[in-house]
Amino acid sequence: MKHPALWRLVIVVGAVLAIEFACRAGIIDRVTMVPPSQMAVALVRMSSSAPWFWSDAGSTFQNIGVAITLSIVLGFLIGLVIHALPRLRTVLNPVLLSYYAVPTFVYYPLLIVIFGIGPASLIVMGAMFGIVAMISATLSSIDRIPRVYGKVARVTRLSPWQTALRIKLPAAMPHLIAGIKLAVAYSVIGVIAGEFILATAGLGRRLTLSYNEFDTATMYGLILLIFIAVAIINSALQHWEARIHRRWYQA
Amino acid sequence: MVSDADIHVALKGVTRVYPALSGQGEVHALGPIDLTIRRGEFFGVVGPSGCGKSTLLETVAGLVRPTAGTGTFEGKEIGDQVPDGIGVVFQEDASFPWLTVERNVEFGLRRADVDSAEIARRVDHAIDFMGLNAFRRAYPSQLSGGMRQRVCIARTLVTRPRLILLDEPFGALDQQTRLLMGEELLRLWRDTGATVVLITHSLDEAAMLSDRVAVMSSRPGRFIATLETNWPRDRDSRIVSEPTFGQLTSQLWTLLRDESKKALNAG
Amino acid sequence: MKQSWTDYAILASASVLLWQVAYYFAGSEAITPPIETAQRLGVLMDGARFWEHARATGVAFVYAGALALVGGLVLGIAIGASRTAHEILTPILSTLYSIPKIMLYPVVLLVFGLGLSAKVAFGAMHGFFPVALFAIGAIRNIPPVLVRTGRVMRLSRLDLVRNILLPAALPEIVTGLRIGFSTTLLGTLMGELFASSEGLGFLLIRAMDIHNVPDIMALTLLLFLVATAVNILILAVERRVHSHGT
Numbered sequence: 001m002k003h004p005a006l007w008r009l010v011i012v013v014g015a016v017l018a019i020e021f022a023c024r025a026g027i028i029d030r031v032t033m034v035p036p037s038q039m040a041v042a043l044v045r046m047s048s049s050a051p052w053f054w055s056d057a058g059s060t061f062q063n064i065g066v067a068i069t070l071s072i073v074l075g076f077l078i079g080l081v082i083h084a085l086p087r088l089r090t091v092l093n094p095v096l097l098s099y100y101a102v103p104t105f106v107y108y109p110l111l112i113v114i115f116g117i118g119p120a121s122l123i124v125m126g127a128m129f130g131i132v133a134m135i136s137a138t139l140s141s142i143d144r145i146p147r148v149y150g151k152v153a154r155v156t157r158l159s160p161w162q163t164a165l166r167i168k169l170p171a172a173m174p175h176l177i178a179g180i181k182l183a184v185a186y187s188v189i190g191v192i193a194g195e196f197i198l199a200t201a202g203l204g205r206r207l208t209l210s211y212n213e214f215d216t217a218t219m220y221g222l223i224l225l226i227f228i229a230v231a232i233i234n235s236a237l238q239h240w241e242a243r244i245h246r247r248w249y250q251a
Numbered sequence: 252m253v254s255d256a257d258i259h260v261a262l263k264g265v266t267r268v269y270p271a272l273s274g275q276g277e278v279h280a281l282g283p284i285d286l287t288i289r290r291g292e293f294f295g296v297v298g299p300s301g302c303g304k305s306t307l308l309e310t311v312a313g314l315v316r317p318t319a320g321t322g323t324f325e326g327k328e329i330g331d332q333v334p335d336g337i338g339v340v341f342q343e344d345a346s347f348p349w350l351t352v353e354r355n356v357e358f359g360l361r362r363a364d365v366d367s368a369e370i371a372r373r374v375d376h377a378i379d380f381m382g383l384n385a386f387r388r389a390y391p392s393q394l395s396g397g398m399r400q401r402v403c404i405a406r407t408l409v410t411r412p413r414l415i416l417l418d419e420p421f422g423a424l425d426q427q428t429r430l431l432m433g434e435e436l437l438r439l440w441r442d443t444g445a446t447v448v449l450i451t452h453s454l455d456e457a458a459m460l461s462d463r464v465a466v467m468s469s470r471p472g473r474f475i476a477t478l479e480t481n482w483p484r485d486r487d488s489r490i491v492s493e494p495t496f497g498q499l500t501s502q503l504w505t506l507l508r509d510e511s512k513k514a515l516n517a518g
Numbered sequence: 519m520k521q522s523w524t525d526y527a528i529l530a531s532a533s534v535l536l537w538q539v540a541y542y543f544a545g546s547e548a549i550t551p552p553i554e555t556a557q558r559l560g561v562l563m564d565g566a567r568f569w570e571h572a573r574a575t576g577v578a579f580v581y582a583g584a585l586a587l588v589g590g591l592v593l594g595i596a597i598g599a600s601r602t603a604h605e606i607l608t609p610i611l612s613t614l615y616s617i618p619k620i621m622l623y624p625v626v627l628l629v630f631g632l633g634l635s636a637k638v639a640f641g642a643m644h645g646f647f648p649v650a651l652f653a654i655g656a657i658r659n660i661p662p663v664l665v666r667t668g669r670v671m672r673l674s675r676l677d678l679v680r681n682i683l684l685p686a687a688l689p690e691i692v693t694g695l696r697i698g699f700s701t702t703l704l705g706t707l708m709g710e711l712f713a714s715s716e717g718l719g720f721l722l723i724r725a726m727d728i729h730n731v732p733d734i735m736a737l738t739l740l741l742f743l744v745a746t747a748v749n750i751l752i753l754a755v756e757r758r759v760h761s762h763g764t
Binding site for chain 2 (some may be wrong): 146147150151152154157158162167170171179248
């Protein structure tokens, strides 16, 4: 298969053009969806002239950023600790497996009471959603570290902390990245879903507002923005993953 | 008679027993082993699979605590911390895929109280000694298995170990490469003056490289016999054509044959 | 390490204990303690209205689940079986999977209006991706040597699929179904938050709106128990399938 990336581009562009055409030709009515070109226009317009744009976008992405950092760092540390205590791991195993079985938004009311209506709740929501994916990925990636690395650590007489930082972390990276991708995706969902439900600030709230006001152009513009942001983050993570794979698995 | 100062490693009654995976009973993996290794000698160990050779090595290294018996290194008890002055080369590829060859070798000195100029000097020397100069910036994934083992050996070298333990280091390599790597090992031994303990399943390798070869029984591994090879210190792989070499390997095989059969049938 | 009943017991009792302690710290404004929650749940489940809501959620979930399952498996197996399709399409699917589908919520409402179809659409949208992606992975990960063995044995196409490919791919497919189940449930409930006037999700948002803590906790407990129970069931199936595979 030559140039799958090219074909992908063709398919994506084709889909967008098809939707554009369908909207303009009236197959899809204006109330339901606006043409993609108009979504882009609306987004540009928003970013330059809407008074709320930068504060809402800033608020959302800031919360997402903190939530992601918390999920990843705390998730990795907790994963390290759980891995070092096999008994604890056995006991907690059902929790890790079933965590995502329960719709996480059920915890939102509780979080609001504890953290109030504000960025803290949103951040905790995002972090709570992403952290378990990171913990599970940390556990399974440390599992896969060849046992001989641990022996090298002991022969080199590293402390447990040095072993974790200098050996476990880099050795786990290929699999850890899968967890990081999930943690990022879930943190984004957690924050935005929280903004929908809490409706105090941020892009999620704007989305709900524009929906209620039948301002479909703005609504889709915002969706486009979030989509682009997620695509960029994802792309960056993919590249990082590819780089590591190339370095590790060249032969 | 060997004086106390000459004894580098001494094991007395070292035994290793661990609970069976199935949860029932125990596995008697090793021993009891009595062993003295002289300072500066090249000591080889052969034995059938599963006889506990690796466990023996890990006990000496301090990676595993014996269930019974004591082990001492330079007069002090080994315990379950790896003592200073011991280097280990493992069977599996232990080179770190995320570091270049240079950084891999440097890693060995991570804990050392050595200034950066000295680190650079030692790294340069080890890389040069193991013939890795052309690959300093390469990543292990770009190298062959033999080269990767050289990286691991270089990483061990930089710490200037007084005792070098090797657990089937050339297991994954082809015969010709093994012979050449064996020569390099001899060169290393002479150059560093370290005591070397080599675990191998290759009788030829043990016979060619060692001053003494110990033969282990099938599990639970015990020493059946120890043979002196009386080779000159500056030997290389060409001694395989000496008549005494053939006698030596025959002796080893005679000792080992029955034990190996037992191991094979034990499953 | 094997999971024993004592481990589950420890986990359950530790959780209940933590719950009780949290209540002491946070007060009844925030949390209802375990026993009262269970009682409240009992009261709720006694009412006839409750079961209408439960049924509404159940119906929507079954439709959404069926769509996600069939659609996901068909597409997943089709893409997985073709190298070309896999190289081109799987990254697109992966990217779509990582988009927070929550943001498409208003779009779904616009397209489907309020009511059952929106819920089903949302639920199916969520469940489709894990099922498809895991199915693709399952097929791609079939060791080629198995296929070659089948060809050497001169098996017919159907035989090959039924006796070699399917058993080889089954474990990973079942994992995808398990995750698909959870995400479909999540999607359906989220669909009920705003798009409907019936269903357990609706009951939940109503309780959240008026800050009825006992109801919030009782419903949460119910959802938690149901989701966990089904998960454990599918996990048991998964374990059987995995051990047969190895």
